Amino acid sequence: MLKTDKFYHSTVSSCDDDSLSLKLFSALDRQCQKREDICQELGDIEHFRELAKAIRNNALSKLDSCLSQFTAKAQENGVNIHWAQTSQQACKITAKIAQDNNVTEIVKSKSMITEEIGLNQFLKDQAIEVIETDLGEFIIQLADHKPSHIVLPAIHLSTDDVTKIFQDKIGYDGPPDPESLTKAARKYLRDKFKSAKMGISGVNFAVAEQGLWTICTNEGNGRYVSNKPDIYLGIMGMERIVEDIDHLSVLLKMLGRFATGQRITQYTNLTHGPCAKDGPSQVHLIILDNGRSDILASKYRDILRCIRCGACLNVCPVFRNIGGHIFPGCYSGPMGSVLLPLLLGMEKAKNVPKACTLCGKCTEVCPVKIPLDEMILELRNDASQAKMGGIIEKLSMPIGAKVMQSPFLFSTAQKLMRLGLKPLSKSGWVKWLPSIPGRWTKVKDLPLPAKHSYQSEIKRKGSGPKDE
Ligand code: SF4
Structure with missing residues (x-):
């Protein structure tokens, strides 16, 4: 069985708990x-x-x-x-x-x-x-x-x-x-x-x-x-x-x-x-x-400006769905995603910065202007440079990078994906996948890749999307 950490499992079970996100949404909106x-x-x-x-x-x-x-x-x-x-x-x-x-x-x-x-x-x-x-x-x-x-x-x-x-x-x-x-x-x-x-x-x-x-x-x-x-x-x-x-x-x-x-x-x-x-x-x-x-002497010293107001947690789309219990320390949300790897060590908290959509709302709201999203990205980079990802990540990321850099490979991959997923889809959505890809469908549905790419649609119709 593939080894996944406690943080991953806790995130998945928190995502399944609709009553938790309802409580969080209404309180945090207020x-x-x-x-x-x-x-x-x-x-x-x-x-x-x-x-x-x-x-x-x-x-x-x-x-x-x-x-x-x-x-x-x-x-x-x-x-x-x-x-x-x-x-x-x-x-x-x-x-x-x-x-x-x-x-x-x-x-x-x-x-x-x-x-x-x-x-x-x-x-x-x-x-x-x-x-x-x-x-x-x-x-x-x-x-x-x-x-x-x-x-x-x-x-x-x-x-x-x-x-x-x-x-x-x-x-x-x-x-x-x-x-x-x-x-x-x-x-x-x-x-x-x-x-x-x-x-x-x-x-x-x-x-x-x-x-x-x-x-x-x-x-x-x-x-x-x-x-x-x-x-x-x-x-x-x-x-x-x-x-x-x-x-x-x-x-x-x-x-x-x-x-x-x-x-x-x-x-x-x-x-x-x-x-x-x-x-x-x-x-x-x-x-x-x-x-x-150590943090003061590092490139992450800005996080020491934090006044623990919690505003970044309140706006974070990830925190609003899963809450703070899954974090491997007392700090959570965007500030916790930066602080925990620094306080506990990257080995213990390397997956925490991954629980982020990089939407940047935390940075927009922070009263002391800490660039939280940039720091989260930098921490991911550190973990990658230190080769801390699992075997799947290590193998798939270089392949993914190659595919995304080549329009030909990208469109071929999209077509193959559509072919492979079509039998599992219903009304354009895939709700279940086996094994490792199933981690995705466990928490959200996957849209079937479009039949024609955006670029080919433009060519086919002879015009791009109309301006408002
Ligand atoms: S919004 Fe800024 S100051 Fe407030 S808890 Fe988050 S990082 Fe700290």
Whole structure:
């Protein structure tokens, strides 16, 4: 049997799940509409996209000095700074902080970086329980699912699905409506906030000049996590820095608009340092590399501009059909197709950039103008240069290239294909093919090649298509 990877099989089964794409389409359409409406208020959105791009490029071009300035200032403010080269190191530092303070229960705000490093599982293995407090993350933690979207982690679940999960996991006996479910989650989480001695969150942006950082949430849980427990730990990717407050204000404006269609997120928390009288007495911050230095030095450094708004996922025709669960990491959609091969290594994620139509909608919408489609194409090229394709790909691509470069071979191949497919077709469409070509018909029908080529039709009729 031909060897295919898990990513391929998961993609095929997700394509078969019509209810998934229906849920994704309606939720993502709403997100796109909200973004378009609110962005209109800014007038010349291109001006703001250029500005945001320049701000992120500026920080990346002087990342060393921004990080030095930030850490010096944060330490002055009383923050314990920890540097982690790898996921493993970041997890170990977190566990040590918890163990040194006899912490067995941690409340956590939504954070993609903790998903990236597999923090929950690591802490669980050390007998430390982590409770997700963002509603979407809380739901998928109860269901034991992965996030399916970087901003909307439970987007793949309907209200009925959530009701069932709550009934099974937290003994919910109320009606299946979002308001009652939210109230039940709030009640459950309030008790956890009260008892947990330690809180963890990700970091949206850190500001070099002041040595402070932001967490943006819409539920207020980020504020609880960073203020209520006695110990607070933030974990940030080393690229999430900006030079000053003015730059921060532009990025906050873009993040709210492009992520959730809001002028600004409901709660924008600025953390400055410990405050024993009215906040945590210990504040820690882990600054994580985990491959980012290599990306910075590579031709893919533009991806480090990403502000994790999720807008590229919302417009992606592939993501809208298959969701984020099939991706071999926590990032998905166009940004995940670029980031995952870079973070996990091409060997583990070489097929991810192939799940793209190259329509370019992601690049059109990105608030920091990352050329996602060009990068995806470049990653495919890298995989091909490194001869990572399977045997079929290695044999068929050079033949395909030869055929497409020769009009004679191309039209002959088309005729042969029509001859071969005709007996399997019905009303001009082939719905089933055996073996490897059957991978195509498993997810979509194949049109029978036309009897006459476009060029020969023009010659036969004596004119081309009429202009409108
Ligand atoms: S790549 Fe651009 S659109 Fe996609 S999440 Fe990042 S900033 Fe948003």
